[in-house]
Amino acid sequence: MKMQAPDNAAGPARGESMAFDSYERFRFSREGRVLTATIAAPGPVNGVDALLHDELARVFTDLQHDPESDIIILTGHGRAFCAGGDFDWFAEQIADPRKFRDIGWDAKRIVTSLLDIEKPVICRLNGAAAGLGATIALLCDIIIADENAVIGDPHVKVGLVAGDGGAVIWPQLIGYARAKEYLLTGDLLKAPEAARIGLINHAVPTDQLDAKVAEIVGKLQANPRWAVRWTKTITNQPLKAAVAQMMDASIAYEMMSNLTADRAEAVAAMRERRPAKLSGE
Template sequence: MSGKRFEGYERFEFRRDGRILTATIAAPGPVNGVDALLHEELARVFTDLQQDPDSDLIILTGKGRAFCAGGDFDWFKEQIADPATFRAIGWDAKRIVTSLLDVEKPVICRMNGAAAGLGATIALLCDIIVADEKAVIGDPHVKVGLVAGDGGAVIWPQLIGFARAKELLMTGDLLTAAKAAEIGLINHVVPGDQLDARVAEVAGKIMANPRWAVRWTKTLANMPLKALASQLMDASIGYEMMSNVTADRAEAVNAFIEKRPAKLTGE
């Protein structure tokens, strides 16, 4: 890819089609799980996408069969063993949310597969979400003993209301793409072989409009979300850090890895 701005990324691939730039999450493993390096790259990629002079619209997608299915369990175990590693990512965790909301260019999420946890947050903070009908989306932080602090508590209630959002955040349930569209969580659901065509259709409609009218309309629409993120993210990350050091956090992760029911104590 031309230009030096996107050189050095190891967890993203980039492709241009005219003034449309596709950023593809391409982490090791089958589901684009978030490890330390992907987390660090997520904290700066949206700034680089905003500052890229050769694009007017961003498509964000995942490589393989998932969009981004949440945290990597090896990384979870490191964070439990050494909580300082969790504390160290707090600033980046906030920047992932705030920098994505700061992007003036329209961002379309091409949700090619599962979006869970932080992956779901990133998908939902995009402007328009077009999903493969086989995709699922949810925020199962609580199932692995964590507070949904990386943006889920910010965006879910704004899209589907507090009653539905709190139920889904507290149960950790996953939704089919069809159900997510039905309740207004995402925009479009299509068969997998029609995903690119629908994304291109939506992108084409946006690109046919004057650039600055589009960008600044989006900027205005995002202002309440940016204000809300500013209100909540410090506390969100703080609560999530506290939940990382609980006994039930360690037990939930070990039980998931060992494929057994968790023996929770409430501690």
């Protein structure tokens, strides 16, 4: 199967479902019954702003309802997959905490809708995935990365609790000891190491990324559709139970961390490219 390069997708393809016409932070392209959704936010790293967050909360439901696709490929435009929150948006949330409070429901829905979608979702990890970007990548069913990509959850480095799903999915994939090390330090992993420890499925050379994605797509397409979809559905049941158990508290703790002095200082230091002067408050 020849994969269409997602970066060439300038908008909905001919015959695209009208459900996708309203998206501003995604591009969509089709090849047969494979639908590629490409995160395409302003800036070089596809940072999450208010609009992308809103679209992430509904895109997986729209993809589930799309009648013309059986397999979803999720990737990023340019050199990054999705490198976490946009710092201008962070500053807005610190200045007006109501803006953080107001995204709580959507934050849950991003996670639950990605686990609810029955169609297999392959993450084509073309570049850096951090914070929420890493959570989204890791909640996909099969993760295939460019060997030059990095992945991590540096919420703590910007003064936040890893409350948008990272604390749920990392321990499920690599165990609690390793997960806590990466979540508490905020360190990033290179893709080959992430594959070695089981965080992702494959890390391949850049020029082999699309071929590896196509190989996995072909294997999925060779199997009966409903057997594949419903096997995914039952395999996700323990993850959905963990999300139901943890996400309300996770988001609440993350909201509280947004109110701390060190949160404001960490973001200011990042934006000003200087060391943070943390007070412990």
